[in-house]
Amino acid sequence: MDIPAALGGVSTALTIVKQLNDIDRRVDEAGFKLRIAEATSALAEAKLGLVDAQEDIRSKEAEISSLRSLLKRKEETVERSGYRYRCDANKNPIGTALCPVCMDEGRFVLTIQSDQSGRPYVCPKCKANFGYLSAFQDP
Template sequence: MATFVETLAAASQVLGVIKELRDIDKGLSQGELKARMADLYSSVADIRMALADANEELRAKDREIAELKARFEQTSQLVEFRGYQYKAGPDGKPRGKPMCPVCMGDGKHVPLSNILDVMHQCPKCQGNFGLLQEFPG
């Protein structure tokens, strides 16, 4: 992908070619004029490609920012109890089952399942945890 600096350099080059075309001496041959025009078209095409790449890069950054904001919003709705994260109720106290700490490291909020009232297990990563506190709600 083209960087912003490369895009500016290409644009500067095109402006230089345009300035040269304005200052052309009438004695310039048709072949030289065509060669300079070809250089100009090539430079403009390079700029268009660089701008398209920069636009795609900006869109990717916007998507990443939106994803991070959503992840932050989800995390801010959790509360810790005895080392595990739970959904927070309206009163700010833990509600429901604890979240899998392994999957939370990957940005996922997966509630643990209670297995025969003996232990908790993650349905996604299959991680086993001891019997943990569950809260109504």
């Protein structure tokens, strides 16, 4: 049973219990109403639990989708000398390395040289310094 159907069932049960509560009972009316109140409370608690579970499931589904997207993007890179690079259709590295610090956080940021004189490569986002890295020509 899926969560929305379960929520619908619990809502229907709550409605029925409330209708039962309105029925005039002559035999042990106080005991009957107490049991109805307990059942109503239990069903309301169950409904809240299902709502929380549904929110958790939606959150997990969004996280799974995000992780799949990151994995697919990572598959579009190639590793050389411990660093990941963008790659062409033949899996040859292209350009400068991706920052491994940012990749651990789910970002794909290309390293750049700190200036044009061949100085060490740095990440423009997190400012990590990677020293001298290989750079590959774009095809």
